[in-house]
Amino acid sequence: MSLANTYARYPVEFVGGAGMWLTDAQGDAYLDFLSGIAVNNLGHCHPAVVDAVQRQAATLLHVSNLFYNEPNVTLAARLCDRSFGESVFFCNSGAEANEAAIKLVRKFRPRGDLVVALNGFHGRTYGALSATPQESKQAPFAPLVPGFRAVDATDAAAAVDADTAAVLIEPIQGESGVNVFDAELLASIRAACDAVGAALVFDEVQTGMGRTGSLWAHEQLGVVPDAMTLAKGLGGGLPIGALVIGPKLQSVFAPGDHGSTFAGGPLVSAAANVALDVIDDEAFLAHVREMGERLTEGLRELPGVVSVRGRGLMVAAEIDGPAPEIAKRALLEHKLIINATGPTTLRFLPPLITESEHIDEALNRLSAALS
Numbered sequence: 001m002s003l004a005n006t007y008a009r010y011p012v013e014f015v016g017g018a019g020m021w022l023t024d025a026q027g028d029a030y031l032d033f034l035s036g037i038a039v040n041n042l043g044h045c046h047p048a049v050v051d052a053v054q055r056q057a058a059t060l061l062h063v064s065n066l067f068y069n070e071p072n073v074t075l076a077a078r079l080c081d082r083s084f085g086e087s088v089f090f091c092n093s094g095a096e097a098n099e100a101a102i103k104l105v106r107k108f109r110p111r112g113d114l115v116v117a118l119n120g121f122h123g124r125t126y127g128a129l130s131a132t133p134q135e136s137k138q139a140p141f142a143p144l145v146p147g148f149r150a151v152d153a154t155d156a157a158a159a160v161d162a163d164t165a166a167v168l169i170e171p172i173q174g175e176s177g178v179n180v181f182d183a184e185l186l187a188s189i190r191a192a193c194d195a196v197g198a199a200l201v202f203d204e205v206q207t208g209m210g211r212t213g214s215l216w217a218h219e220q221l222g223v224v225p226d227a228m229t230l231a232k233g234l235g236g237g238l239p240i241g242a243l244v245i246g247p248k249l250q251s252v253f254a255p256g257d258h259g260s261t262f263a264g265g266p267l268v269s270a271a272a273n274v275a276l277d278v279i280d281d282e283a284f285l286a287h288v289r290e291m292g293e294r295l296t297e298g299l300r301e302l303p304g305v306v307s308v309r310g311r312g313l314m315v316a317a318e319i320d321g322p323a324p325e326i327a328k329r330a331l332l333e334h335k336l337i338i339n340a341t342g343p344t345t346l347r348f349l350p351p352l353i354t355e356s357e358h359i360d361e362a363l364n365r366l367s368a369a370l371s
Protein backbone atom coordinates (compact mmCIF):
# COMPACT_ATOMS: atom_id res chain seq x y z
CA MET A 1 0.00 0.00 0.00
CA SER A 2 1.62 3.26 -1.09
CA LEU A 3 -0.30 5.61 1.21
CA ALA A 4 1.74 7.33 3.94
CA ASN A 5 1.37 5.72 7.33
CA THR A 6 -0.61 8.53 9.00
CA TYR A 7 -3.98 6.83 9.45
CA ALA A 8 -5.01 3.49 10.98
CA ARG A 9 -7.49 2.69 8.23
CA TYR A 10 -10.21 0.06 8.27
CA PRO A 11 -9.94 -2.64 5.60
CA VAL A 12 -12.85 -1.21 3.61
CA GLU A 13 -12.72 0.54 0.24
CA PHE A 14 -15.71 2.57 -0.85
CA VAL A 15 -16.64 2.93 -4.48
CA GLY A 16 -19.99 4.75 -4.41
CA GLY A 17 -22.42 6.66 -2.27
CA ALA A 18 -26.01 7.91 -2.35
CA GLY A 19 -27.78 9.72 0.47
CA MET A 20 -27.24 7.90 3.76
CA TRP A 21 -25.50 4.92 2.14
CA LEU A 22 -22.02 3.98 0.96
CA THR A 23 -21.14 0.95 -1.17
CA ASP A 24 -17.88 -0.96 -0.89
CA ALA A 25 -15.88 -2.73 -3.57
CA GLN A 26 -17.73 -6.00 -2.85
CA GLY A 27 -21.08 -4.31 -3.40
CA ASP A 28 -22.07 -4.25 0.31
CA ALA A 29 -24.09 -1.22 1.51
CA TYR A 30 -23.14 0.65 4.71
CA LEU A 31 -25.32 3.05 6.69
CA ASP A 32 -23.24 6.19 7.21
CA PHE A 33 -23.42 7.79 10.65
CA LEU A 34 -20.10 9.61 10.35
CA SER A 35 -20.49 11.70 7.15
CA GLY A 36 -16.79 11.53 6.32
CA ILE A 37 -16.27 13.28 9.69
CA ALA A 38 -19.06 15.88 9.54
CA VAL A 39 -18.43 16.70 5.88
CA ASN A 40 -21.28 15.03 3.99
CA ASN A 41 -24.02 16.97 5.79
CA LEU A 42 -26.24 16.63 2.69
CA GLY A 43 -25.48 12.93 2.38
CA HIS A 44 -23.54 11.37 -0.46
CA CYS A 45 -23.83 12.70 -4.01
CA HIS A 46 -26.74 15.03 -3.23
CA PRO A 47 -28.33 15.66 -6.65
CA ALA A 48 -28.19 19.47 -6.28
CA VAL A 49 -24.47 19.36 -5.40
CA VAL A 50 -23.71 16.95 -8.24
CA ASP A 51 -25.61 19.13 -10.70
CA ALA A 52 -23.95 22.39 -9.57
CA VAL A 53 -20.48 20.82 -9.63
CA GLN A 54 -21.00 19.28 -13.07
CA ARG A 55 -22.22 22.57 -14.50
CA GLN A 56 -19.51 24.63 -12.83
CA ALA A 57 -16.81 22.15 -13.93
CA ALA A 58 -17.87 22.71 -17.50
CA THR A 59 -17.93 26.51 -17.05
CA LEU A 60 -14.90 27.64 -15.02
CA LEU A 61 -12.58 25.76 -12.63
CA HIS A 62 -9.87 28.13 -11.44
CA VAL A 63 -8.80 31.74 -11.85
CA SER A 64 -6.76 32.51 -8.63
CA ASN A 65 -7.45 35.26 -6.15
CA LEU A 66 -5.99 37.94 -8.37
CA PHE A 67 -9.50 38.13 -9.84
CA TYR A 68 -13.10 37.76 -8.74
CA ASN A 69 -15.28 34.78 -9.57
CA GLU A 70 -19.05 34.96 -9.27
CA PRO A 71 -19.78 31.82 -7.16
CA ASN A 72 -17.20 32.95 -4.60
CA VAL A 73 -18.40 36.56 -4.38
CA THR A 74 -21.94 35.26 -3.89
CA LEU A 75 -20.83 32.79 -1.22
CA ALA A 76 -18.96 35.47 0.75
CA ALA A 77 -22.00 37.76 0.70
CA ARG A 78 -24.29 34.93 1.83
CA LEU A 79 -22.00 33.91 4.72
CA CYS A 80 -21.90 37.54 5.90
CA ASP A 81 -25.69 37.96 5.49
CA ARG A 82 -26.28 34.93 7.67
CA SER A 83 -23.80 35.79 10.42
CA PHE A 84 -22.04 38.61 12.25
CA GLY A 85 -19.50 38.67 9.40
CA GLU A 86 -18.36 41.68 7.41
CA SER A 87 -15.89 39.79 5.24
CA VAL A 88 -14.65 36.27 4.56
CA PHE A 89 -11.17 34.88 3.92
CA PHE A 90 -11.39 31.62 1.99
CA CYS A 91 -9.03 28.65 2.21
CA ASN A 92 -9.15 24.91 1.65
CA SER A 93 -9.52 23.20 5.04
CA GLY A 94 -10.26 23.63 8.71
CA ALA A 95 -6.61 23.84 9.71
CA GLU A 96 -6.06 26.58 7.15
CA ALA A 97 -9.08 28.50 8.41
CA ASN A 98 -7.58 28.41 11.90
CA GLU A 99 -4.16 29.45 10.57
CA ALA A 100 -5.85 32.48 9.05
CA ALA A 101 -7.61 33.21 12.35
CA ILE A 102 -4.34 32.94 14.29
CA LYS A 103 -2.61 35.35 11.91
CA LEU A 104 -5.57 37.71 12.08
CA VAL A 105 -5.61 37.99 15.88
CA ARG A 106 -1.79 38.19 16.10
CA LYS A 107 -1.83 41.17 13.77
CA PHE A 108 -4.78 42.62 15.70
CA ARG A 109 -2.82 42.52 18.97
CA PRO A 110 0.88 42.15 18.07
CA ARG A 111 2.77 39.59 20.17
CA GLY A 112 -0.44 38.80 22.03
CA ASP A 113 -1.17 35.33 23.40
CA LEU A 114 -3.89 32.98 22.27
CA VAL A 115 -5.82 31.23 25.02
CA VAL A 116 -7.00 27.77 23.92
CA ALA A 117 -8.94 25.01 25.68
CA LEU A 118 -7.51 21.70 26.81
CA ASN A 119 -8.78 18.84 24.62
CA GLY A 120 -9.54 21.30 21.84
CA PHE A 121 -8.82 20.36 18.25
CA HIS A 122 -7.99 22.94 15.59
CA GLY A 123 -5.99 21.04 12.96
CA ARG A 124 -2.61 19.53 12.08
CA THR A 125 -0.59 22.39 10.57
CA TYR A 126 1.88 24.13 12.88
CA GLY A 127 -0.22 27.06 14.04
CA ALA A 128 -3.38 24.98 14.34
CA LEU A 129 -1.43 22.16 16.02
CA SER A 130 0.05 24.64 18.50
CA ALA A 131 -3.54 25.57 19.35
CA THR A 132 -4.38 21.88 19.89
CA PRO A 133 -3.19 21.01 23.39
CA GLN A 134 -3.15 17.23 23.13
CA GLU A 135 0.09 15.60 24.18
CA SER A 136 -0.01 12.74 21.65
CA LYS A 137 -0.55 15.10 18.72
CA GLN A 138 1.93 17.81 19.77
CA ALA A 139 4.84 16.04 21.48
CA PRO A 140 6.52 14.44 18.43
CA PHE A 141 6.56 17.76 16.57
CA ALA A 142 8.13 20.13 19.08
CA PRO A 143 9.11 22.90 19.02
CA LEU A 144 5.69 24.34 18.35
CA VAL A 145 4.65 27.91 17.59
CA PRO A 146 5.01 29.99 20.78
CA GLY A 147 2.33 32.19 22.34
CA PHE A 148 -0.43 29.67 23.07
CA ARG A 149 -1.77 29.21 26.59
CA ALA A 150 -3.77 26.04 27.15
CA VAL A 151 -6.22 26.03 30.04
CA ASP A 152 -9.26 24.06 31.05
CA ALA A 153 -12.24 25.65 29.29
CA THR A 154 -13.73 26.52 32.67
CA ASP A 155 -10.60 28.60 33.40
CA ALA A 156 -10.46 30.36 30.02
CA ALA A 157 -12.21 33.54 31.17
CA ALA A 158 -9.83 33.88 34.12
CA ALA A 159 -6.82 33.30 31.84
CA VAL A 160 -7.63 36.30 29.64
CA ASP A 161 -5.48 39.32 30.46
CA ALA A 162 -4.01 42.45 28.88
CA ASP A 163 -1.55 40.32 26.84
CA THR A 164 -4.30 38.17 25.34
CA ALA A 165 -4.89 38.60 21.62
CA ALA A 166 -7.77 36.12 21.49
CA VAL A 167 -9.49 33.09 22.87
CA LEU A 168 -9.87 30.36 20.25
CA ILE A 169 -12.40 27.71 21.21
CA GLU A 170 -14.89 25.23 19.74
CA PRO A 171 -18.45 25.88 21.03
CA ILE A 172 -18.67 22.07 21.28
CA GLN A 173 -15.41 20.12 21.19
CA GLY A 174 -15.78 17.55 18.42
CA GLU A 175 -12.66 15.44 18.02
CA SER A 176 -12.21 14.92 21.75
CA GLY A 177 -15.72 13.49 22.08
CA VAL A 178 -18.53 16.04 21.79
CA ASN A 179 -17.82 18.07 24.93
CA VAL A 180 -20.69 20.53 25.11
CA PHE A 181 -19.89 23.89 26.72
CA ASP A 182 -22.82 25.71 28.25
CA ALA A 183 -23.87 29.18 27.20
CA GLU A 184 -22.90 30.74 30.54
CA LEU A 185 -19.30 29.55 30.21
CA LEU A 186 -18.96 30.92 26.69
CA ALA A 187 -20.66 34.18 27.73
CA SER A 188 -18.15 34.57 30.55
CA ILE A 189 -15.30 34.12 28.07
CA ARG A 190 -16.95 36.70 25.80
CA ALA A 191 -17.14 39.15 28.74
CA ALA A 192 -13.50 38.53 29.72
CA CYS A 193 -12.38 39.24 26.14
CA ASP A 194 -14.46 42.41 26.02
CA ALA A 195 -13.00 43.63 29.30
CA VAL A 196 -9.47 43.71 27.87
CA GLY A 197 -10.26 44.25 24.19
CA ALA A 198 -9.25 40.72 23.17
CA ALA A 199 -10.97 38.87 20.33
CA LEU A 200 -13.15 35.79 20.65
CA VAL A 201 -12.82 33.26 17.83
CA PHE A 202 -15.16 30.28 17.55
CA ASP A 203 -13.92 27.25 15.65
CA GLU A 204 -17.15 26.10 13.99
CA VAL A 205 -15.38 23.81 11.53
CA GLN A 206 -17.35 20.85 12.87
CA THR A 207 -20.30 22.53 14.63
CA GLY A 208 -21.20 24.80 11.70
CA MET A 209 -23.38 24.20 8.63
CA GLY A 210 -26.42 22.98 10.53
CA ARG A 211 -24.71 20.19 12.45
CA THR A 212 -26.15 21.23 15.84
CA GLY A 213 -29.61 22.24 14.54
CA SER A 214 -28.88 25.89 13.81
CA LEU A 215 -26.78 27.14 10.91
CA TRP A 216 -23.99 28.05 13.38
CA ALA A 217 -23.75 26.51 16.85
CA HIS A 218 -23.25 29.90 18.50
CA GLU A 219 -26.73 31.02 17.42
CA GLN A 220 -28.19 28.74 20.11
CA LEU A 221 -25.83 30.15 22.74
CA GLY A 222 -26.54 33.86 22.42
CA VAL A 223 -22.79 34.53 22.26
CA VAL A 224 -21.43 36.25 19.15
CA PRO A 225 -17.72 35.83 18.35
CA ASP A 226 -15.46 38.31 16.53
CA ALA A 227 -14.52 35.68 13.98
CA MET A 228 -15.39 32.06 13.22
CA THR A 229 -13.70 29.35 11.23
CA LEU A 230 -15.59 26.98 8.92
CA ALA A 231 -14.74 23.98 6.74
CA LYS A 232 -15.97 20.34 6.88
CA GLY A 233 -19.67 20.63 5.88
CA LEU A 234 -19.24 23.99 4.13
CA GLY A 235 -18.57 22.58 0.66
CA GLY A 236 -21.23 19.85 0.49
CA GLY A 237 -18.40 17.28 0.29
CA LEU A 238 -15.80 19.40 -1.49
CA PRO A 239 -12.75 20.90 0.27
CA ILE A 240 -13.28 24.51 1.26
CA GLY A 241 -12.55 26.47 4.45
CA ALA A 242 -13.44 29.98 5.50
CA LEU A 243 -12.63 32.55 8.15
CA VAL A 244 -15.62 34.82 8.75
CA ILE A 245 -14.46 38.17 10.12
CA GLY A 246 -16.69 40.42 12.22
CA PRO A 247 -16.60 44.19 12.80
CA LYS A 248 -13.89 44.26 15.49
CA LEU A 249 -11.34 42.53 13.24
CA GLN A 250 -12.62 43.77 9.90
CA SER A 251 -9.82 46.27 9.22
CA VAL A 252 -6.92 44.08 10.39
CA PHE A 253 -5.95 42.30 7.15
CA ALA A 254 -4.46 44.26 4.26
CA PRO A 255 -3.44 43.04 0.80
CA GLY A 256 -0.40 40.79 1.08
CA ASP A 257 -1.06 39.66 4.67
CA HIS A 258 -2.39 36.23 3.78
CA GLY A 259 -3.35 34.18 0.76
CA SER A 260 -3.92 30.86 -0.93
CA THR A 261 -3.69 29.98 -4.60
CA PHE A 262 -6.61 27.57 -4.75
CA ALA A 263 -8.84 29.21 -2.14
CA GLY A 264 -12.41 30.18 -2.95
CA GLY A 265 -12.32 28.73 -6.44
CA PRO A 266 -15.50 28.62 -8.53
CA LEU A 267 -16.02 24.85 -8.20
CA VAL A 268 -15.91 24.58 -4.41
CA SER A 269 -17.80 27.85 -4.04
CA ALA A 270 -20.60 26.63 -6.31
CA ALA A 271 -20.87 23.50 -4.16
CA ALA A 272 -20.92 25.56 -0.94
CA ASN A 273 -23.70 27.76 -2.31
CA VAL A 274 -25.81 24.64 -2.84
CA ALA A 275 -25.01 23.39 0.67
CA LEU A 276 -26.27 26.73 2.02
CA ASP A 277 -29.39 26.56 -0.19
CA VAL A 278 -30.34 23.28 1.48
CA ILE A 279 -29.17 23.82 5.07
CA ASP A 280 -30.03 27.48 5.65
CA ASP A 281 -33.72 26.70 5.89
CA GLU A 282 -35.73 26.75 9.12
CA ALA A 283 -37.67 23.57 8.26
CA PHE A 284 -34.44 21.72 7.47
CA LEU A 285 -32.81 22.87 10.72
CA ALA A 286 -35.92 21.90 12.72
CA HIS A 287 -35.60 18.45 11.15
CA VAL A 288 -31.98 18.25 12.34
CA ARG A 289 -33.07 19.06 15.90
CA GLU A 290 -35.89 16.51 15.75
CA MET A 291 -33.64 13.76 14.39
CA GLY A 292 -31.02 14.66 17.00
CA GLU A 293 -33.57 14.10 19.75
CA ARG A 294 -34.65 10.77 18.28
CA LEU A 295 -31.03 9.61 18.07
CA THR A 296 -30.18 10.82 21.58
CA GLU A 297 -33.25 9.21 23.14
CA GLY A 298 -32.76 5.97 21.22
CA LEU A 299 -29.13 5.73 22.30
CA ARG A 300 -30.11 6.23 25.95
CA GLU A 301 -32.27 3.11 25.74
CA LEU A 302 -29.58 0.79 24.40
CA PRO A 303 -28.04 -1.70 26.81
CA GLY A 304 -24.38 -0.87 27.33
CA VAL A 305 -24.88 2.88 26.88
CA VAL A 306 -23.97 4.75 30.06
CA SER A 307 -24.73 8.34 29.01
CA VAL A 308 -25.40 10.43 25.90
CA ARG A 309 -24.51 14.06 25.15
CA GLY A 310 -24.58 16.41 22.20
CA ARG A 311 -26.67 18.92 20.30
CA GLY A 312 -28.57 18.37 17.08
CA LEU A 313 -26.87 15.63 15.07
CA MET A 314 -23.52 15.95 16.86
CA VAL A 315 -23.85 13.25 19.48
CA ALA A 316 -21.61 11.05 21.61
CA ALA A 317 -22.35 8.08 23.84
CA GLU A 318 -20.31 6.76 26.73
CA ILE A 319 -20.46 2.99 26.72
CA ASP A 320 -19.41 0.33 29.21
CA GLY A 321 -17.17 -1.48 26.71
CA PRO A 322 -14.21 -0.79 24.40
CA ALA A 323 -15.48 1.85 21.94
CA PRO A 324 -12.80 1.32 19.24
CA GLU A 325 -13.66 -2.40 19.08
CA ILE A 326 -17.40 -1.70 19.03
CA ALA A 327 -16.96 0.82 16.19
CA LYS A 328 -14.93 -1.73 14.25
CA ARG A 329 -17.50 -4.47 14.83
CA ALA A 330 -20.33 -2.09 13.84
CA LEU A 331 -18.51 -1.37 10.58
CA LEU A 332 -17.32 -4.82 9.59
CA GLU A 333 -20.15 -7.00 10.92
CA HIS A 334 -23.18 -4.71 10.92
CA LYS A 335 -22.29 -2.24 8.13
CA LEU A 336 -22.84 0.81 10.31
CA ILE A 337 -20.25 3.60 10.08
CA ILE A 338 -19.56 5.35 13.38
CA ASN A 339 -16.35 6.32 15.11
CA ALA A 340 -14.74 6.09 18.52
CA THR A 341 -13.23 9.31 19.88
CA GLY A 342 -11.95 7.71 23.08
CA PRO A 343 -11.61 4.36 24.87
CA THR A 344 -15.30 4.35 25.88
CA THR A 345 -16.75 7.08 23.64
CA LEU A 346 -18.67 6.59 20.38
CA ARG A 347 -19.46 9.60 18.18
CA PHE A 348 -22.42 9.92 15.79
CA LEU A 349 -22.37 12.50 12.98
CA PRO A 350 -24.98 11.29 10.46
CA PRO A 351 -25.78 13.27 7.33
CA LEU A 352 -28.34 15.93 8.28
CA ILE A 353 -30.75 14.48 5.70
CA THR A 354 -31.26 11.42 7.88
CA GLU A 355 -34.86 10.28 8.33
CA SER A 356 -36.37 8.46 11.32
CA GLU A 357 -36.01 5.08 9.64
CA HIS A 358 -32.23 5.56 9.29
CA ILE A 359 -31.92 6.48 12.96
CA ASP A 360 -33.93 3.42 13.97
CA GLU A 361 -31.89 1.18 11.66
CA ALA A 362 -28.62 2.59 13.04
CA LEU A 363 -29.83 1.96 16.60
CA ASN A 364 -30.69 -1.65 15.68
CA ARG A 365 -27.29 -2.21 14.12
CA LEU A 366 -25.49 -0.57 17.04
CA SER A 367 -27.48 -2.62 19.50
CA ALA A 368 -26.32 -5.79 17.71
CA ALA A 369 -22.70 -4.58 17.79
CA LEU A 370 -22.95 -3.81 21.50
CA SER A 371 -24.32 -7.22 22.49
Ligand SMILES: *Cc1c(COP(=O)(O)O)cnc(C)c1O
Binds near residue numbers: 092231232
Ligand atom coordinates in the same frame (compact mmCIF):
# COMPACT_ATOMS: atom_id res chain seq x y z
C1 LIG B 1 -11.70 18.80 11.66
C2 LIG B 1 -11.47 20.01 12.46
C3 LIG B 1 -10.44 20.91 12.16
C4 LIG B 1 -9.42 20.63 11.08
O1 LIG B 1 -9.98 20.58 9.82
P1 LIG B 1 -9.13 19.98 8.59
O2 LIG B 1 -10.00 20.26 7.40
O3 LIG B 1 -8.94 18.53 8.86
O4 LIG B 1 -7.85 20.70 8.55
C5 LIG B 1 -10.35 22.06 12.90
N1 LIG B 1 -11.21 22.33 13.89
C6 LIG B 1 -12.22 21.50 14.21
C7 LIG B 1 -13.16 21.87 15.29
C8 LIG B 1 -12.38 20.31 13.51
O5 LIG B 1 -13.36 19.47 13.86
